[in-house]
Each structure stands twice: as structure tokens, then as C-alpha cells.
Amino acid sequence: MRTTIRRSFVPLLALVALFSTPSYPADELKVVATTADLAAVARAVGGDDVEVTALARPAEDPHFVDAKPSFIRVVNQADVLIEGGASLEAGWLPPLLEGARNPRISAGAPGRVFAAQGLALLEVATQLDRSMGDVHPQGNPHFMLDPVAAKTVAESIRTAFCAVDRTRCSDYEAGLRAFREAVDAALADWQATLAPLRGTKVVTYHKDFDYFFQRFGMQVVDTLEPKPGIPPSPTHLTELVPKMRAEQVRLIVIEPFRERGNPDFVAQHTGARVLVLPAMPDGQDRPDYLALIDYDVRQVAAALGQTGATR
Numbered sequence: 688m689r690t691t692i693r694r695s696f697v698p699l700l701a702l703v704a705l706f707s708t709p710s711y712p713a714d715e716l717k718v719v720a721t722t723a724d725l726a727a728v729a730r731a732v733g734g735d736d737v738e739v740t741a742l743a744r745p746a747e748d749p750h751f752v753d754a755k756p757s758f759i760r761v762v763n764q765a766d767v768l769i770e771g772g773a774s775l776e777a778g779w780l781p782p783l784l785e786g787a788r789n790p791r792i793s794a795g796a797p798g799r800v801f802a803a804q805g806l807a808l809l810e811v812a813t814q815l816d817r818s819m820g821d822v823h824p825q826g827n828p829h830f831m832l833d834p835v836a837a838k839t840v841a842e843s844i845r846t847a848f849c850a851v852d853r854t855r856c857s858d859y860e861a862g863l864r865a866f867r868e869a870v871d872a873a874l875a876d877w878q879a880t881l882a883p884l885r886g887t888k889v890v891t892y893h894k895d896f897d898y899f900f901q902r903f904g905m906q907v908v909d910t911l912e913p914k915p916g917i918p919p920s921p922t923h924l925t926e927l928v929p930k931m932r933a934e935q936v937r938l939i940v941i942e943p944f945r946e947r948g949n950p951d952f953v954a955q956h957t958g959a960r961v962l963v964l965p966a967m968p969d970g971q972d973r974p975d976y977l978a979l980i981d982y983d984v985r986q987v988a989a990a991l992g993q994t995g996a997t998r
């Protein structure tokens with residue numbers, strides 16, 4: 688009888704083995720990141736020891752994520768949860784955490800990472816300002832587009848991985864070291880590429896490329912949104928157009944998920960061009976964090992490098 692059972696199961700097991708990908712060890716750390724950029728850095732640090740799931744899709748506004756019911760199960764099973772913090776996910780993450788009831792990732796647990804911790808954020812209000820938009824109340828949470836900040840975030844992720852999974856801490860230390868070295872090597876190239884554009888003024892749709900442009904010596908002088916998270920208004924755009932002309936702004940940077948009506952209107956009235964710039968790695972054309980920054984640096988250089996002066 689036992690032989691019969693074995694015979695019937697062997698081909699089945701062989702099939703399972705054949706079609707099972709990828710082949711992680713059974714005790715891999717289950718890591719959940721709110722966004723694709725945090726997930727990419729977690730993969731860089733954790734390598735084969737971790738299985739990372741990003742909740743938001745790469746082309747989704749991280750402030751307004753469509754939180755599916757299936758997310759609760761994913762968060763429930765997580766050993767580590769990585770969030771941006773600084774209210775980036777304030778609109779959609781709290782109900783998920785409540786539903787998931789996972790003490791391993793509760794606030795203060797070793798498996799909970801607030802990426803913003805340890806970073807000096809831009810635009811932190813020094814006093815309560817009720818005219819500010821709703822989505823950046825604790826300062827600008829889009830620091831992941833600064834590769835130097837991403838190194839600090841990688842350190843925080845390493846600390847959590849080591850706390851939760853001490854046996855493989857040396858792997859995570861090695862992953863962190865490799866990530867830092869790769870960023871440092873690429874940073875010199877990126878800075879050289881954008882050096883001729885130092886001081887160039889740009890306008891963005893949302894305040895999410897400020898850290899990126901600041902890192903490379905460029906300046907975001909205004910946004911299409913009057914305040915973070917508040918849609919462009921006719922009043923604001925009629926003020927923005929003469930300001931852009933006066934300051935000779937030649938580039939309007941928008942994320943792939945934005946509407947084009949308002950950016951195109953402003954472009955037509957200022958002579959600036961609209962550049963669609965991704966803010967997240969997508970696992971395909973921009974497979975990891977370094978590929979994302981590299982792509983964005985080259986897109987900005989191409990948009991302003993040769994043609995900018997003639998527009």
C-alpha cells in the first residue's frame with residue numbers, strides 16, 4: 688500500500704518541483720514593503736534570504752493606493768514591514784495593519800521599519816499651517832529619490848533584518864555593503880552627467896522630485912499642484928505661467944500616473960516641455976533601485992542637455 692502511494696506521488700512531486708519558481712529556502716524572511724522603491728532596496732540588502740512583496744503598484748500614487756482585501760493576508764504573514772513613514776501611507780496603510788493583526792510588525796516591534804526615521808526631511812513645518820495640503824503634514828516623504836538617503840534607508844532595513852533573523856545577519860551586512868558601494872560608484876557618474884545643469888530650474892506636478900533635484904544641484908521652483916495633494920486650479924496655473932516665463936523654466940516633470948491636460952496647458956503657454964519621469968522601479972525596464980535613478984538622470988540630461996537651451 689505504501690509503495691502504491693509513493694508511486695502515485697513521485698510524478699506529482701516532480702511536476703511541482705519543475706514548475707515551482709523561484710526556489711527560495713523554506714525559512715526565507717517574509718518582507719512587505721509599501722512601495723516598489725522600498726521593496727527594491729530590501730531585495731538589495733536581503734538577497735536570496737528574503738521574499739519581498741510590494742503593496743503599491745509601481746505606477747500608482749503612493750499617497751492613494753488601492754488597498755485590496757488580499758493585502759491583509761500578505762501583511763498578516765509578514766516578518767518585516769517597511770513603510771516610508773512621514774504620512775506617505777497615512778491614507779491607506781492603517782486599516783490594513785488593523786485588519787492584519789500581526790504583532791511582529793506592530794509599531795515598536797523589531798520587524799517594523801519607518802524609512803523616514805534618521806533622515807532630515809525637507810519642508811517640515813515649523814508651525815501649524817492650516818493652508819498646507821493634507822498629504823505632507825510631517826514634511827516631504829519622497830526622500831527615496833535621493834540615492835544618498837536610500838543608503839540610510841538600506842541601513843535601517845539591515846538593522847530590522849538582523850534583529851528578526853540573527854542567524855543570517857552577516858548576509859544582510861554584506862548586502863548593505865554591496866548596495867552602498869554600488870550607489871557610491873554610480874553617484875559619481877550621475878553627478879558628472881548632471882553637472883552642466885547645476886542651477887537649472889524645473890517645475891514638477893507634485894512635490895516628489897525635490898530630493899532628486901536637490902541632490903544634483905537643480906531647483907524645483909514650483910508645482911502644478913497648489914499644495915501637496917491638492918489638484919491644479921485655474922487660479923494657481925494663471926500665476927504659475929508668468930512665474931515660469933520669468934524664471935525661464937524649461938522643464939515640467941510629471942509622474943506616469945498624472946493627467947496630461949494641465950501639464951500640456953502650462954507647457955503650451957510657457958514653451959517648457961513635459962517630461963514623464965518614473966518615481967519607482969518597475970521590475971522590468973527599471974528592474975532595481977539603481978536602474979531607476981540611472982534612467983531618471985539620463986532622461987533629465989537628455990531633455991535639458993542639448994535641446995533645453997534652444998527652447
Ligand SMILES: [Zn+2]
Nearest residue numbers: 822894895915
Ligand atoms: Zn507626496
